[in-house]
Amino acid sequence: MREFLFPRSVAVVGASPKADTIGGQILIQLLKGFQGRTYAVNPKYRTEKIGGQEVQFYSKVTHLPETPELVVVATPANTVPQVVEEAGQAGARAVVVVSGGFAEVGRRDLEDELINVARKYGVRVLGPNCVGVYNAFNGLDTMFLPAEKAARPPPGPVAFLSQSGAVMTAVLDWAAEEGVGVGIAVNFGNRADVTESDFLQYLDEVEEVKTVALYLEGFRWRGDAARFLASARRMKKPVVVYKAGRGADSTRAAASHTAAMAGSYEMYKALFRQAGVVEVDDLVELFDAAKALAMYKPVKVEKVLVVSSSGGMGVQIVDALNAAGFSVPELPREAQEELRRLLSPIAAVSNPVDLTGGGVDEHFGAALEVGLKYVDAAVVAALIHPPGYSAKTADYILAAYEKWGKPILVVSFGGSPQVKTLEKKLRGRLVVVNTPSRAAKALSAVAFYGSKIYNSGDKRRQKHEAGQGVDSGVSPASGGVAPQ
């Protein structure tokens, strides 16, 4: 599996000097950013000037000066089995088939042919009909879209596995804008060979990755669910999943879209629970949760401190936390007395702590440093519009985070230069969102994972951590709750 994400050399079959072709876009992207060796394969060209450099084209994969660790195929569908044959002959172990025109248009026969050829040579295939892989750490990028159409996010600890190519592209574009570090992303397309389970296992060993976010429409093959259960339970890293296709109307649609085995949503829910993965309800929550799990140490969370420069926003956060099952207990008397000395005379010091519009940046730090002692986590509404506040608030919040190491999530609302500076300082260190409910849900993911890790009831996890492997009532091999 390493070759799909960290190959030392990549061959692009169907490469082209023309930027408006798929093979051309992939080649340009790799030449620009990929840190390994890139080879162009297309019998139509000899040498071409691309982006200022001379690029030699080879007529076949078997003619390359070395065995490419990864072969990316962007040729017409009916030529793909032959290309895979040649990749196999050349000794390649991993092929990404970007080309469409297989099961998704009724050519299941061509897809079977492709897979049979691959099996013959022991080649693993990602796709067909996919946008492939994105790796911010080494510049591997098979998405055939210029940055003007789809931005790429910076390197970061979240890996994203997506059953939909369009969703993967849109998510990366959004993540780039929001500054969410999605270091690795993979789209499976028709998912004819390699699946999410293969990547889950592999990503568990990739040091750069701290959390895996999975967008799933539905399993395709009998046995997929069992494999998923086995892989997910073995994971040392947190996995967050968003499953689309839940109701009757959408199950009908998903079936036509990816030829997915639909199964009832309840079966998937049960499977996720058994697998110990965090389940969320949309793409935004998927990344909020993934970021939170990548950033914060897993902890049990019951009691939460709320600090706000706006009583109104504090109240909203308390509502959201209560709704998510957290408590926002009053601080003990000694803490309240200390805060009474440190904060504005009109501040509310019980919890939620309301610094009021009459406070200053330092008060955020004081409230957090005093209050975090008595709780498991904090949610801060950093509305810095009143005169005494500035983007420096971020520094005080970060200092308190350094001191206590407990999760602090920040709700920020606004768009002025000052607010943007604040958010920029915090992002990358803490989860920053624009509604109380997003903060509460991200914290729920941390709490879910934290209690899974620490809960003495979870024997399976403890045993696993002690090196005794998976052992539970449901045998993954027996098929578990696989959809029928």
Next chain:
Amino acid sequence: MREFLFPRSVAVVGASPKADTIGGQILIQLLKGFQGRTYAVNPKYRTEKIGGQEVQFYSKVTHLPETPELVVVATPANTVPQVVEEAGQAGARAVVVVSGGFAEVGRRDLEDELINVARKYGVRVLGPNCVGVYNAFNGLDTMFLPAEKAARPPPGPVAFLSQSGAVMTAVLDWAAEEGVGVGIAVNFGNRADVTESDFLQYLDEVEEVKTVALYLEGFRWRGDAARFLASARRMKKPVVVYKAGRGADSTRAAASHTAAMAGSYEMYKALFRQAGVVEVDDLVELFDAAKALAMYKPVKVEKVLVVSSSGGMGVQIVDALNAAGFSVPELPREAQEELRRLLSPIAAVSNPVDLTGGGVDEHFGAALEVGLKYVDAAVVAALIHPPGYSAKTADYILAAYEKWGKPILVVSFGGSPQVKTLEKKLRGRLVVVNTPSRAAKALSAVAFYGSKIYNSGDKRRQKHEAGQGVDSGVSPASGGVAPQ
């Protein structure tokens, strides 16, 4: 009430040439943008140069060359009753007291004194302890914050009434960034005299306003609930409300924050239902719903068309619509056949319509123009990352909207220049959001209001529209469900 939002002249008492004072900020803001006459009142100054213009300072409101229609007070709390006295003597009818230092710090006595003076002269008071009013249509702006700290939104059809000043400021800053047209905003602060009910009634007559969004923490006085019920039921325009302070922990906080009568959240819920207002669950939903109600004609919505360039996103939208109680029915055979001719060969034409990554801009138009005939509204996932799509997709969506006049909501996800261009073209005409659930909830607001208007079961509304006034089982005068 007109004087609070559309005064011809404004006096700022406590005005200053110094930008770092509250009176100074308000004066600078008014001199820069207010279309009426602005007077500076402060005995400490004679004439001062502010932003290039000579500004004359008056020592008292009674010394002004005319009666100011609105007086804004930013002097120390203990001087405010005297300032209101002078405003009354000068014949002013409306006073905004920005100054804090009243009931919120335990000086209920000073607040009572202020209100008693005002009553003596028939002066209405907004505040004290508030950020006052913002009117994008005439530049009236008493928020004491420079644009660098808090941006102001463009003129638009949504009026925002906020019980919290910090929330109002943050919301306007956010609305400016998102391009949400919040033309008018009002913060009540301590809410000692003028309340949301007064403004609801007045805003119903203001032509520029199409919808009122209300952020409420809790009523303060006995009788507030009954007044709200009466005002809201009389409204010809839609009202959307977000009530914070719902659980036990937050009710405790809200009580300390605004001295609000908490009451149970269930009582508020019942009141909103009786009042026929749309209730939502956070600030983002508040503005999604308000925008939708301002933009779309009220219609009954049951069946919804989903059009997407990504099957995956289409499925997510169907899930969200199903969860909100809408149906996404298959299109009739003749429509499917027509779409089969107009769209890509691999498009899904039943509903959700999946244009696939192989489509082009025109396909969005074709799918909407054909499909909207059979449904009440549409939600479109305009993911324009695949090669055949561009920001021109927006033009085709807007053309279909022109043709059918039925609500079209757009889900857009990404941050590239192309995506931003698309969103810019659509905003101001259609609701554009980044998650399926936001779209479904905004559509729910339209459906709620639409069925309230058209549902034959709603006798009260029909009678009212026929000019027969309010008549229902619960008499507003009897107090309705007023919190105890």
